[in-house]
Amino acid sequence: MNIRSTELLQGTLDLLILKALALGSRHGLGISERIEQMTRGTFRVGPGSLFPALHRMEERGWLTSEWGASENNRRAKYYRLTTAGRRQLNMETKRWGRISLAISCALETS
Numbered sequence: 875m876n877i878r879s880t881e882l883l884q885g886t887l888d889l890l891i892l893k894a895l896a897l898g899s900r901h902g903l904g905i906s907e908r909i910e911q912m913t914r915g916t917f918r919v920g921p922g923s924l925f926p927a928l929h930r931m932e933e934r935g936w937l938t939s940e941w942g943a944s945e946n947n948r949r950a951k952y953y954r955l956t957t958a959g960r961r962q963l964n965m966e967t968k969r970w971g972r973i974s975l976a977i978s979c980a981l982e983t984s
Contacts, residue, residue, distance in 0.1 A: 887927050889970055890917060892936065892955065892963040899954035901944055902928065928953055936962050 894900065894908040905928075906919045931937045936959035944950040955963065 884927070885966065885969070887919065887923060888931060888936075889963070889966040890919070891924075891927060891931065892959060892966060895937070895953060895955045895959070896963060899952045901942075901950035901952050903944075903950075905953065931959070934962075935959075 890909045890912070891905060893912065894905045900908060902921065902924055906921075906924055909917055909919050928937065928939075932939060932953070935956055937953045938956050939951050939953045941949060942952050
């Protein structure tokens with residue numbers, strides 16, 4: 875498996891977004907907050923990275939969106955996984971399992 879750095883970074887963000895939406899729909903800020911929570915503050919995704927990724931994932935059919943009211947009664951776009959998005963989450967989870975195992979093995983090598 876040969877992975878370019880841009881694919882690695884994009885794949886990481888895609889996986890985190892898919893995972894953040896696995897339990898239900900969220901608006902952009904909610905997705906960002908969930909990612910930060912899941913990663914214990916390691917990843918903080920700003921709007922400049924998040925929204926292009928959401929748009930790209932929506933175009934691929936992994937997400938769908940609809941407008942609604944946020945907790946503070948502001949208009950917000952809510953995203954949720956599609957069936958294709960759930961399949962992608964499963965595939966990406968397996969892929970990242972292989973990648974993390976390979977990295978662990980490399981780091982244990984003396």
